[in-house]
Amino acid sequence: MAERRLLSIWFPRMGVEQALRRRPVALPEPFAVVADRNGAQVLHSLNPEAEAAGLSQGQSLRDARAICPALVTVAADERAEAMFLTALRRWAGKFSPWIAEEPPAGLALDVTGCAHLFGGEEGLVAQVEADCEAMGLTVRAGLADTVGAAWALARYAGRVAGPVRNGDAIAQEAHATRSKAAKRRGWERGGAAPAPDGDEAPRGVIAPKGKMRQALAGLPLAALRLDAAAVEGLARLGLRRVEDIAVLPRAALARRFGAGVLRRLDQALGLEAEPVTPSASPLHFAVRLNFPDPIGLLADVEAGVDRLLPALCVKLTARSRGARRVRLQAFRTDGEVRAVEVGLARASDRVESIRPLLALKLDQIEAGFGIDMLRLEAVLTEPLSATQYRARMGEDAAPVPQDTGMDALVGKLGARLGAEAVTRLHPAESHAPERGYLVMAAAWSRAYGAAWPERGVPRPLVLLGPEPIGAPDDPAPPLRFRWRRRDLAVRVAVGPERIAPEWWLDRPEWRSGPRDYWRVETEEGQRLWLFYAHGGEVSGGWFCHGLFP
Incomplete structure (x- = not known):
């Protein structure tokens, strides 16, 4: 069985280059894409001119404007960048069928047994670089035995860890210089260095087979995909390169910084398996x-x-x-x-x-x-x-009728009013009349396929919010009452039906206590649904809750 070979492709300026593809304008001046991070605007991606002006990714826009007043910026569109990365994954299918996305700007390919189709691993990496150059994309590639090693080489090859003097180790600094340590740049304390310009770092790096430890030894600890807290904690002890922790006792390292550090180290060195999980190809119509x-x-x-x-x-x-x-x-x-x-x-x-x-x-x-x-x-x-x-005994099968007319109506109303504005009702299990139904978007639900559940007694066609009526405070149905500025006389009253809400739920509208419902017909012919609230946390009385046809 062939040894596994993994290729990591990283697009360090994908944000700004994707923005320029949408707006293809020659910009010799500094240009950057700005994103919102925790309520602050920061530089999300920069072109080479912006980096040459001293700007860096993650820097606040206010500081960047102070350093480079000529900076041109656009707002980041992370959804468009994700779609662009998916398009690049489809392009990378020419190199391997086993591809995974590494958001926000990377791809991982299992190229085991594929390199000979391009004249070897050097030819494969050269083809990747040539294609990206033709598309106007900056690319860094790393090829190794593991996903972690390929990821590290693509992003950190050619860089060195920061100087040992960082102000955190007491024995290394004089007292007068310790207060300045915190002001130093992040990558000098073991963090990630800024993306290099031009030819400062190789575009494609190929690690020899079985030489993962030697390939990663001089890289900063951030190349192991450690979180910032772990990198900073290790830097305080003077540990800044991969080889610095590779020789330490594993038990003490795990006890001090957690098992995650050892896991990332083992994955990069191939001691722990890390498969490439390919992203599912979306259906495209x-x-x-x-x-x-x-x-x-x-x-x-x-x-x-x-x-x-x-x-x-x-x-x-x-x-x-x-x-x-x-x-x-x-x-x-x-x-x-x-x-x-x-x-x-x-x-x-x-x-x-x-x-x-x-x-x-x-x-x-x-x-x-x-x-x-x-x-x-x-x-x-x-x-x-x-x-x-469906068919009955001795009959030919007939298709189940589809409510295509209703679907067409819902679609037309949704096109005019919005899909969420067209709703339909489904029954719900609740004693409270206000909770006896569910309001669902008609475009994303189907009509209730059975008859509406019977409650044992008729329910009104129109349900109102409880409207107070003028009647004596007596549980017996009134002979006369006032509702909507009209005096009405009762001809027939049928009831009562005692309804109380679920005791385990707090219903603010039911704090007036249990209700006795009456079906009332007035002398004018109106059929109303009245109830008497017996009082609870708030006072009760008579209310109108619905209209019968």
Whole structure:
């Protein structure tokens, strides 16, 4: 069996380079992507000019502006970066079928038995570098026997640990200099060093087989993927390189800094297995249409959708999937992208189910100076269940009827009002009338398939919030009462029905005590649901809670 070989690919400037791909403008000046971390704006990714100006990743934006007033910044889009990393994983499939993402900017590949296809390991790493250079990406690669060693070589090869003098070891510093130790840079205390510029570090590093300890010996401890607290604690003892802890007694090291330090060391050296868990390839359903000349009329957009939608539905049908959310993107000549998105009440792969929903939103697309391309994508899909059949003895099987009319109505209302604004009710187990039902989004739930549970006595069609009525404070039903500024006379009263809430739950609306409900018909013909609250934490009285048809 061939020895395992792992390749780690790291994109140290993926954030800024991904932002420049979305906005391809030549920026000779310092440029950085800014992210929000714990309520503060910090530099998330920098271009070489920004690093040459003395800026570093993780630095606050305020300090960076003070050092480099000419800094150009954009806000970080972490979702777009994650999607870009997924796209890079698909590209890396040419080197190995066993690929895992290492967020936020790395990939891990098991290239065992694959290097000979590229002329050896040197040829494989050279091909990775050539592809990334063609894509305009900065890359660092490390190839070793373990995931941990490859990760360390890709990110820390060519760097050295900080100087031994850090001010923490009392025997190493004079008293006058100890107070300055905390102001020194993080990587001088054993932490991660900033990304090197240009050729300061090799782009691709290949560790000889079986030589993991020698390859990692001179790297800083952060190369072992230790947390910052462990790195800082080890640095206080003068331990800054991997070889410094590799020779220490294991029991004392684990007792002082935890078993996690030993585990990371063993994983990097190959003493503990660390498999590469490949990321699942997402199902991708999208089609696009390029135009020889820009279009701008709504009729042209509709014609483009009519050509794209059947092709998308064919892809969905081939994989037995149905679309729940569909997005239409219009790529304009000025580089802007306009998009509309619709949701379906039930997953579908039929043109007639998706087309009317898209038609409701096509007028929201601004063509600008013209549209070069349309792209239609099923953003969210679900498996389509097979059609169910039922039959009686001696009869032919017939398909179970599907409520397609209701689904179409829910989809159209959701396209206009929003998917969460259209709701339906399901029964719930509770004695309290206010808790006897569940409000569910119609687009993400199915209609209750059985008859509504019977409570033994009729329930009103319209349930109101308890409205106080003017009546004597007497449990017996009143002969006359005042409700909604009207005086009403009782003709028939049926009841009472005693209802109390679940005793183990605190219901603020039931603090007036148990209720006696009456079905009351007035002389004017109104049928009301009244109750008398016997009083508890708050005073009771008569209330109207519902209307009968």
